Amino acid sequence: MLINILMLASQNQSIYLGLTEEKINDKGYGWVITQHILTVERLPIFGENIRVYTKAKSYNRYFCYRDFWIEDGNGTIITRMHSVFVLMDHKKRKIARLLPELVEPYGGEYTNKIERLANPLTESNAQYVSEKTYRVRFMDIDSNQHVNNVHYFDWMIDGLTEDFLLTHDLTEMNIKYKKEIHYGETVDSETSISENKLVTYHKISAENEESCYASCTWKSR
């Protein structure tokens, strides 16, 4: 739900700029996420008033970098996210070169540099937690005709045990999307955990190809 709300904030900016999803789709394109890096100081609590911010930071020929953050009532930042957006050509199902008219209005800075972002953590001697399968539902699909980036979180969280979820709080998450997943496909979600039990590793595959992987860092409650 947190990621969903952050994503809606960037969608709101698009609407404000007249660059609606519909308009982008009509041109044959769609915005797609390739990575989120989330840092959680604390999650909003029930009934709390928060402000959700987003800002286009920079872009190069293929990648847009965007920041998100949430402030509590005192103006303290409690959650941050840095995300990478690309433009997908709907027909070719491939990443397209960014079109200036779809990017410049957001006010991010043009740069030649490709950000060198950390990959999700991986560890060779992680311990097995679970392996679960899911059938992709109609409601998981977005206007790009593939599983929305937000739905991967549900599968990943469901891989952890009830006991773990009730006794830990998320502090960091790094998730990288490699291959899209379509309606009706069967998804495999593998979960493992570090020896100190504070880092979890997640791998989502569909049709035997890795689609997405992530690491989450937790603290005991």
Add this chain to the structure above:
Amino acid sequence: MLINILMLASQNQSIYLGLTEEKINDKGYGWVITQHILTVERLPIFGENIRVYTKAKSYNRYFCYRDFWIEDGNGTIITRMHSVFVLMDHKKRKIARLLPELVEPYGGEYTNKIERLANPLTESNAQYVSEKTYRVRFMDIDSNQHVNNVHYFDWMIDGLTEDFLLTHDLTEMNIKYKKEIHYGETVDSETSISENKLVTYHKISAENEESCYASCTWKSR
């Protein structure tokens, strides 16, 4: 998501009255839905400003009746829902007699009458659409330690075909909850459709017992 938003409106009233979920849980009780009857003139559209209303209508010894409605910017009601709430004793896992201190503050009228609400439609010669199974996820569970009423909708909608969902709009839904479902249980969702293809019938079972059934009425787009 629509039902979720309506439910949050009633939760907001509870918070406003100081009758938070936490407080009710501490007394050993929880509010549980036994029926929703939804009437949709039209669904809110993306980006539209709407107002969500709720009002405790009346209650008797065991049942609380509550109305929900959504108004668009012109004050036109576009969606209505009538719902039945009961108080569950968490220890006995049974419906409890309503406690005056938990009901009176909402301002509904006390009555001796039990409302005679229509049951969801059933039809003997409905045509088979699908039967799908689901594993209950941690995120499906609420503070009553059972599947939240809102999650049943996802299973029911997923029983319909993509083609049907893209060409029909919901106009009415009647859903009745009979037996709670717990974490880790396997759920079976059966879907069938009327001969004229405008009414769908849904049955959710867990551990071979019927948990919930519903009918939806649709119009072609």
